[in-house]
Amino acid sequence: MEKSVARLLTTGNPKWLLGYSVAVGMLGVVVSAWGAGRDIDISLFVGALFCGLSFLVLISIRIERIVGKTRTAALKSSERAAVAQAMPLVYDRFDLSFPVPTLDEWTLEPGGLLLLHRLIEGEDPSVIVELGSGASTPVLAHLAEKQDRRFTSIENDDSWVEVTRQRLSGWDIEPDHILHHVPLADNPFQPSAPWYDTDGLDDIFGDETIDLIFVDGPAARHGTHRRQPAFTYFASRMSPGGILVLDDYNREDEQEVVDFWKQEMPEIEVSTFSGRKSLAVVRMPE
Template sequence: MDLSDIQEQFRRWIPLVLTIMGGGVGAAFGWFISPSFPIGTSVVGFGIGFTGMLLFIAYINISLSSLSNSVNKQFNYLAKQIHGTETELRSMINVRPQLGQTFVPFGGWSVDGRFAEILLEQIRKTRAEIILECGSGTSTILVAKYLKQIGSGQVLALEHEKKYASITRNQLSECGLQEWVSVIETPLREWPLNGQAMPWYDFQPKDYLSGQIDILIVDGPPGKIGPLARYPAVPVLKSWLDTGSVIILDDGNREGEKEIAERWIEELNATSEFDPRGKGTWIIKI
């Protein structure tokens, strides 16, 4: 019997029995202290005992209800965490064989296992040749490793922080993947969009792209720049996106990213899929 069953028993039978018992004890006590007026004191004692026990039971019932709700919340949270961990482990098991002996971290500030799995799925399905990535890191290494295995494709990774651009380049060099990726270190600048200035990479597509972007991976700039920090990606790159292009947006469970995805879908007249697992991923297809 769990807490909800105990609470139900309290609601049905135990309160009635206990309140009557409380009234009986009160009546007996009234009779005892004033035998000269047995009936009157017994009635008063019964009323006091009945009311007191009723209040006590109400307090116990409220406490049990609060405890039950707390336990249920903790259980649901734990179940959600276990499910999330199971999903992440399953995704990592699917992704790891693509990496061979190459180690890349998942989770935290890095992409999670589910996002990594989606990336490889989309590259395989679209047979992507030109992949533009906003933000560099774990996903850059993962995609480069996969492209090397299939022997085709090229990644352009935009990075506005010198530190992380250097880290990514070093990792690519250590893994022998530098020929598959161009890490473009570029600062953020203001772009005039929809009547306002929005910070995004100082990147001129015509200087680096020779054709349509097959897959656009959006995992930067970081959210600390602003809730719509990643929105400029599509307005700036729209002329380089065409039928068959796929946009993959990380951190899709955040409110800002949800709004960004909805704007892109409307502006591109695109179809979309949303995977809530991990940090959430939007897959937008033109």
């Protein structure tokens, strides 16, 4: 609760602020009108003060939006340059001959792909799982196919399944054994957000042991702590020393999710890799 209030105050919510300031402005008008009808001078002053405050807040919201947009656009162009610089290394390490789908705010950064490559090379996982498909899927599927590892990607959004399916086909990778549509559903682990339907996951994974899981879904719009169930569901299915990689660790929500995982199993080891998005690498006990 304390954290939610802090988050509201620090990130602000322009819609609420807009509502409050319009309400204060209207209160000012009512106070002025009420006082004018009764010849109470102070009420005119108080009313004008309320209207003035409301006006100032509305103007500052407008300025913040304009400045915010400019700042985001500037960041995006520098990010694009960073991605362009790192891509040759990604093509080289993964030995890619097809064009990688554009990396954007939805996808892993090149640094994230390179980290996954390092983990796959260093840890030699036989079974790799991805929650949340995208540009990462053909890249990881290509590596897995080349190195004879089993790779499974889970996607909740049926229209996005189609996008990823076509990308895999475009890379000459047969999508059917790799990509699975598992819709979101209420889950027993985390009431604040839906998660992948566990019956669907049970059908896919059965009693398979997983060595490395890349947690990059469900998307943020699906609610608070939406990636928390990944650990609760998969922990007992991981091999000893298996690895979970969580993207977007720069977000407070994902940091709280990892804190929760640590409470669930204090023996896990967590390392973090910072970048614009940041990743957490969680190693299961041996």
